[in-house]
Amino acid sequence: MDFFSGATPAATKIVLLQNGPQFAAVINAQAGSQLAKSAGASVTSVTRTSPTTAKVRYSILLGGQPALKDQVGQAILVGGSWKVGSSSFCALLSLEGTKVPACTASG
Numbered sequence: 001m002d003f004f005s006g007a008t009p010a011a012t013k014i015v016l017l018q019n020g021p022q023f024a025a026v027i028n029a030q031a032g033s034q035l036a037k038s039a040g041a042s043v044t045s046v047t048r049t050s051p052t053t054a055k056v057r058y059s060i061l062l063g064g065q066p067a068l069k070d071q072v073g074q075a076i077l078v079g080g081s082w083k084v085g086s087s088s089f090c091a092l093l094s095l096e097g098t099k100v101p102a103c104t105a106s107g
Contacts, residue, residue: 004041
């Protein structure tokens with residue numbers, strides 16, 4: 001999952017996220033942190049739930065070790081490309097106590 005990789009540039013992460021430009025400020029702010037640089041993800045399963053959505057079960061890794069195990073998120077098909085659902089990103093932001101206006105708007 002390139003979106004969660006610490007090696008993926010912030011500009012690419014914005015493209016990989018549903019409604020990414022609305023989250024640009026928080027993605028750019030997090031990009032330089034040591035925590036973000038050590039992050040990654042491991043996908044356990046992907047189940048298509050409609051022609052344009054999929055349920056994704058994954059774990060967030062820090063330094064290669066599981067930090068948040070067995071998370072359930074959503075992928076959304078937008079313009080022919082699968083993206084991390086903004087609701088999934090918002091759920092992770094809420095776990096760290098980060099409030100983003102786009103999360104309130106996206107539900």
